[in-house]
Amino acid sequence: MHENADTAADRDNGDILHQRVLTLFCEALEVNQSQPMDVLEHLATALGKVYREVADSHLPPRNCVCGWEPAEYSDVHSLQFALARAALSRDASSLALSPVIGHA
Numbered sequence: 845m846h847e848n849a850d851t852a853a854d855r856d857n858g859d860i861l862h863q864r865v866l867t868l869f870c871e872a873l874e875v876n877q878s879q880p881m882d883v884l885e886h887l888a889t890a891l892g893k894v895y896r897e898v899a900d901s902h903l904p905p906r907n908c909v910c911g912w913e914p915a916e917y918s919d920v921h922s923l924q925f926a927l928a929r930a931a932l933s934r935d936a937s938s939l940a941l942s943p944v945i946g947h948a
């Protein structure tokens with residue numbers, strides 16, 4: 845992860861994204877009457893598609909002006925590591941999660 849990952853602003857942004865993704869997860873679980881892992885796989889696929897779209901916008905001929913240069917394999921490895929670290933962490937969540945999450 846990038847060097848400013850421990851700043852309070854980054855933690856706040858992470859908490860906001862966590863809350864939004866959790867809301868999407870709960871909505872998809874309820875609307876589709878799906879199993880939790882099916883919804884989680886759809887979310888992971890959606891994140892992969894976002895990566896592809898953002899990376900494509902940084903490659904020729906589109907070349908975003910921010911200067912980021914996608915490195916697909918190392919970027920995807922970083923994303924996989926972030927997912928595993930968060931998923932396997934036993935740290936208490938920063939959100940007040942309902943005990944019924946994952947049970948439609």
Ligand SMILES: [Zn+2]
Pocket residue numbers: 902908909910911912
């Ligand atoms: Zn950019």
